[in-house]
Amino acid sequence: MADNDCLFCKIIAGDIPSTKVFESDTTYAFRDINPQADVHVLVVPRTHYEDAEALAGAPGELADVISAGVAVAKREGIEEAGFRLVFNTGEHAGRTVFHAHLHVLGGEQLGMFGRPGH
Template sequence: MAGEPQADCLFCKIVSGDVPATVVRETGTTVAFRDINPQAPTHVLVIPKVHYPDAATLAAAQPGVAADILREAGAVAADEKVDGTGFRIVFNTGTGAGQTVFHAHAHVLGGRGLEWPPG
């Protein structure tokens, strides 16, 4: 059921504490932790504690939690001291866009040049 923890979801297991992660922030609705394969000096994932397969599904079902992710992404950027130099918030949706864990999540990237298009 949407919103409920999924037994086979890596991020649900991080939320429950069954899988370790380097948590940098936590709220009542979100968890932020360092990516294990960083693509920039600052690379933190911000996830909702509820399970939805992608950002669009989460936003449609629980827009307040989607807003919490964005708010926390900004707080992570401030904590990591990349808010003044610039940072990127990325939501990958679907395998064609590079999504590998089907639990909504935002990547907060910073600490290096982030030209557009990415690559």
């Protein structure tokens, strides 16, 4: 089920252009328009879930999103050097789009996570 006002639902539907990296029956992956690493791909479930917490209620689809993230890392050639899979949920995490999505980041040395010095 899609949300007519959702940016990512519009991308999945093809109403808004994107640079597709990977797709399956349950997921769609595309390049982030504001990349935070040399490789920055978003993996979204085709079904609209507001965030990772809601997606956790559909464990099969959550597993599909994570599997798609690993497939993206392999396609992008970053699986051996290392990559990061990140869900942002809630205001403090910096979430800006209300459709669950997994960030696949890599292709360069990534900084430490969280606050500096911790």
